Amino acid sequence: MKDLHGKIALVAGATRGAGRGIAQELGAAGATVYVTGRTTRNQSSEYGRPETIEETAELVDQAGGRGIALQVDHLQSDQVQDLVKRIEREQGRLDILVNDIWGGEYLVEWGEQPIWKHSLEKGLRMLRLAVETHLITSHHALPLLIKNEQGLVIEMTDGTEEYNRQHYRAPLFYDHVKTSVIRMAWALAQELRPFGCTAVALTPGWMRSEIMLEHFGVAEENWRDAASKEPHFAISETPRYVGRAVAALAGDPDVARWNGQSLSSGFLAQVYGYTDLDGSQPDSFRYLQEVMEAGKPADVSGYR
Structure with missing residues (x-):
């Protein structure tokens, strides 16, 4: 990966997963990476999960960078404003903004549950957590980011624009969240272009997040055992894979070529040449369409 020493990043929503x-x-x-989220070692969010922002910051340190953990509820405008003021006071700049705030795993009522049967309270909460938070964060952070050319904004979502246009990502609330974020990246690209900055939407493939691993009853060390329950899980990838996509974009002096586009970890691996932790290059969305959705037996040959 390109050297990012001296670069200042904010990963909003960095407690776990992507x-x-x-x-x-x-x-x-x-x-130097500011990592934000609601769960600390002293206070838990509504998720009630064990992962904390302090752990993430320590992992950044162990990887060779500098991690700074700050508890922030990105629905609270004053907290986000204070966060950006602190970054400006301590660093004087912001080079990379990753809007990864989500918070909806336990709010989605999966399956083609029509809107009139889906919990309205959960659906609207999901929209606030996954869309409103991104808007609030961009509102406060972008004035700092545009002070320097080559600033980069990455809007994290699920699915590329092309894939989501062809597939209903049921239920409606989930579909709306993920397509909205893609459009948000395109809109931000228009506003950032005059300042020499770039915005893109980025999706992982079938990602082995902490929650996904728990769903299949496995850990990262034995994740392949989940293939006995779901053979197509063989195409899955670690959260580090999309992390390498972000690092590659951040280190690309010609990153503006992607301005406004919708990208995936698998596609960018072919462009930049990075791999997942096991040395493979899973191309999840091509696999989903050409193998899984086509009703073919699970076979990742040629897809990772």
Whole structure:
């Protein structure tokens, strides 16, 4: 990966999952990374999960960067404003903003549950956590980011624009969240272009987050055992894979070529040449369409 020493990054929503993997890889490239979330060692969010932002910051340090953990509820405008003021006071700049705030795993009522049967309270909460938070964060952070050319904003989502256009990501609330974030990246690209900055939407493939591993009753060390329950899980990837996508984009002097586009970890691996931790290059969305959705037997040959 390109050297990111001297670069300042904010990974908003870095407690676990993609956010943690992204923070680690930015650290591995030498960046100073502010990691935010609601769960600390002293206070838990509504998730009630064990992962904390302090752990993420320590992983950034171990990877070779500098991790700074700050508890922030990105629905609270004053907290986000204070966060950005602190970054400006301590660093004087912001080079990379990753909007990875999500918080909806336990709010989605999966399956084609029509809107009139899906919990309205949960659905609206999901929209606030996954869309409103991104808007609030960009509102406060972008004035600092645009002070220097080559600033980069990455809007994390699920699915590429092309894939989501062809597939209903049921239920409606989930579909709306993930497609909204893609459009948000395109809109930000228009506003950032005059300042020499770039915005993109980025999706992992079938990611082995902490929650996904628990769902299959496995750990990262024995994740392949989950293939007995779901053979297509063989195409899955670690959160570090999309983290390497972010690090590659951040280190690309010609990153503006992607401005406004919707990208995936698998696609960018072919462009930049990085691999997942096991040395493979899973191309999840191509596999989903050409193998899984086509009803073919699970076979990742040629897809990782």
